[in-house]
Amino acid sequence: MTILLGKDKPAARYEQVKSYILSRIETGEWEVGHRLPSESELVDLLGVSRMTVHRALRELTVDGVVTRAQGVGTFVAEPLKRVELLELRDIAEDIVSNGHTHTTRVITLDAIRADSDLAMAFGQRPGARLFHSIIVHLEDGTPLQVEERFVSPHFAPDYLEQDFSLSHPHRHLSSISHPEEIEHVVFAVTPSQETCDLLDLDAPEACLQLMRRTWVDERVVMKGIFTYPGSRYSFVGRYRP
Amino acid sequence: MTILLGKDKPAARYEQVKSYILSRIETGEWEVGHRLPSESELVDLLGVSRMTVHRALRELTVDGVVTRAQGVGTFVAEPLKRVELLELRDIAEDIVSNGHTHTTRVITLDAIRADSDLAMAFGQRPGARLFHSIIVHLEDGTPLQVEERFVSPHFAPDYLEQDFSLSHPHRHLSSISHPEEIEHVVFAVTPSQETCDLLDLDAPEACLQLMRRTWVDERVVMKGIFTYPGSRYSFVGRYRP
DNA sequence: CAGTGGTCTAGACCACCCA
DNA sequence: GGGTGGTCTAGACCACTGG
Numbered sequence: 001m002t003i004l005l006g007k008d009k010p011a012a013r014y015e016q017v018k019s020y021i022l023s024r025i026e027t028g029e030w031e032v033g034h035r036l037p038s039e040s041e042l043v044d045l046l047g048v049s050r051m052t053v054h055r056a057l058r059e060l061t062v063d064g065v066v067t068r069a070q071g072v073g074t075f076v077a078e079p080l081k082r083v084e085l086l087e088l089r090d091i092a093e094d095i096v097s098n099g100h101t102h103t104t105r106v107i108t109l110d111a112i113r114a115d116s117d118l119a120m121a122f123g124q125r126p127g128a129r130l131f132h133s134i135i136v137h138l139e140d141g142t143p144l145q146v147e148e149r150f151v152s153p154h155f156a157p158d159y160l161e162q163d164f165s166l167s168h169p170h171r172h173l174s175s176i177s178h179p180e181e182i183e184h185v186v187f188a189v190t191p192s193q194e195t196c197d198l199l200d201l202d203a204p205e206a207c208l209q210l211m212r213r214t215w216v217d218e219r220v221v222m223k224g225i226f227t228y229p230g231s232r233y234s235f236v237g238r239y240r241p
Numbered sequence: 242m243t244i245l246l247g248k249d250k251p252a253a254r255y256e257q258v259k260s261y262i263l264s265r266i267e268t269g270e271w272e273v274g275h276r277l278p279s280e281s282e283l284v285d286l287l288g289v290s291r292m293t294v295h296r297a298l299r300e301l302t303v304d305g306v307v308t309r310a311q312g313v314g315t316f317v318a319e320p321l322k323r324v325e326l327l328e329l330r331d332i333a334e335d336i337v338s339n340g341h342t343h344t345t346r347v348i349t350l351d352a353i354r355a356d357s358d359l360a361m362a363f364g365q366r367p368g369a370r371l372f373h374s375i376i377v378h379l380e381d382g383t384p385l386q387v388e389e390r391f392v393s394p395h396f397a398p399d400y401l402e403q404d405f406s407l408s409h410p411h412r413h414l415s416s417i418s419h420p421e422e423i424e425h426v427v428f429a430v431t432p433s434q435e436t437c438d439l440l441d442l443d444a445p446e447a448c449l450q451l452m453r454r455t456w457v458d459e460r461v462v463m464k465g466i467f468t469y470p471g472s473r474y475s476f477v478g479r480y481r482p
Numbered sequence: 483c484a485g486t487g488g489t490c491t492a493g494a495c496c497a498c499c500c501a
Numbered sequence: 502g503g504g505t506g507g508t509c510t511a512g513a514c515c516a517c518t519g520g
Contacts, residue, residue: 038485040485055509070517072517084425181479184477186327188469206448208449212325235425241422310499312500
């Protein structure tokens with residue numbers, strides 16, 4: 001077995017320009033806010049054409065390494081704040097991709113009137129009409145999630161006509177349009193008796209609860225509350241920053 | 242009050258080329274896997290130079306809209322799978338940015354020998370030496386998080402010499418190097434009596450637990466277990482995809 | 483006004499892939 | 502070998518900024 005690495009193809013010139021600039025920044029020679037040489041100065045300095053310099057700087061701008069302003073110059077940007085992320089996967093895909101069978105039980109599918117909390121969540125007046133569903137997701141017959149959703153009728157007028165034992169709400173809502181904004185809140189809760197029953201829990205145990213609100217056209221169109229038994233489910237994510 | 246929008250500056254030509262291609266894809270005229278016209282064909286078709294076409298296609302490649310292969314062509318890519326993300330924020334920053342005061346109590350700071358579970362988590366043999374810390378984070382004097390960490394001595398040889406009542410482990414570890422890979426697992430648990438005591442909980446209540454492992458040079462260098470009382474803390478994230 | 487970045491062109495050379 | 506994408510150049514025009 002042979003190992004082939006680095007076919008010693010020289011890096012492209014714009015990559016070399018990027019490296020040149022990055023190394024100046026990393027060594028501290030150019031600090032945050034420092035003004036870089038102009039494009040034409042870099043042309044003279046590095047002996048490449050302006051388009052090449054420009055491409056290097058443009059890519060560094062996209063990466064957040066520098067900021068640029070027409071008529072002003074190019075400056076070393078604030079280092080990016082590192083964020084640590086957790087991917088929230090769709091439960092159905094999660095179950096199927098792990099080789100299990102996914103089924104659902106539709107408990108409730110109706111229209112309701114918003115109480116004051118719901119009205120607040122949707123930015124509407126109390127009494128506004130909302131569609132409402134409660135569905136249990138099972139993995140090989142074992143309940144893994146209770147999902148309760150409230151949906152704006154204006155956004156999904158056909159919500160109540162769907163057969164969610166076949167295609168779940170997530171699919172239906174995605175087929176209409178993708179949200180412009182999403183809010184997630186993850187709680188730990190002790191579930192209600194009703195939730196315990198739906199999850200086949202003999203005694204109340206700590207549950208994960210995920211609340212999601214989605215916006216379209218600046219309006220809340222969906223609020224979902226997803227409850228998972230702590231002993232059977234966890235959110236797992238592994239990634240390379 | 243006047244509203245100024247769209248200064249009717251015509252979009253750049255490469256943006257127009259992108260729009261042209263995107264609209265063909267969105268209308269379904271070019272389906273997934275369809276081969277796009279070559280760069281030189283687009284040059285003739287759209288009456289712009291090849292560099293302009295190339296920039297448009299390069300940016301669409303970065304965005305995952307098309308895939309390209311030298312000597313082969315440009316093809317419509319599979320639509321990106323939408324992932325929903327939750328940002329896991331540093332507890333200290335979280336508390337301070339909300340206008341509260343953050344303090345810590347260092348409970349434990351010592352070296353231990355890995356049991357079989359820890360050895361598994363670190364990919365080492367049982368009995369391997371690991372640094373260990375337990376710290377409580379408080380918001381205005383109320384415990385919000387118990388963090389327990391296990392750290393590879395090889396990665397952070399000075400770990401035991403740190404004063405974590407001033408600078409917490411996250412800062413110390415970040416100052417050494419940033420992880421190449423991160424794994425997160427979020428649980429809901431009923432806490433042990435010891436954890437209840439550290440969190441000032443009168444009775445056990447559902448707690449959020451976040452487990453994090455980080456890798457540097459293909460090796461696990463840190464495992465942390467963060468426990469939050471469900472009644473006092475939740476992970477919140479809001480973003481625009 | 484001079485200097486900056488943003489864009490665009492026409493032409494060129496190259497590595498790569500496939501028939 | 503002919504077509505593909507990847508790169509690079511020299512020169513150009515423009516909009517924007519600051520003094």
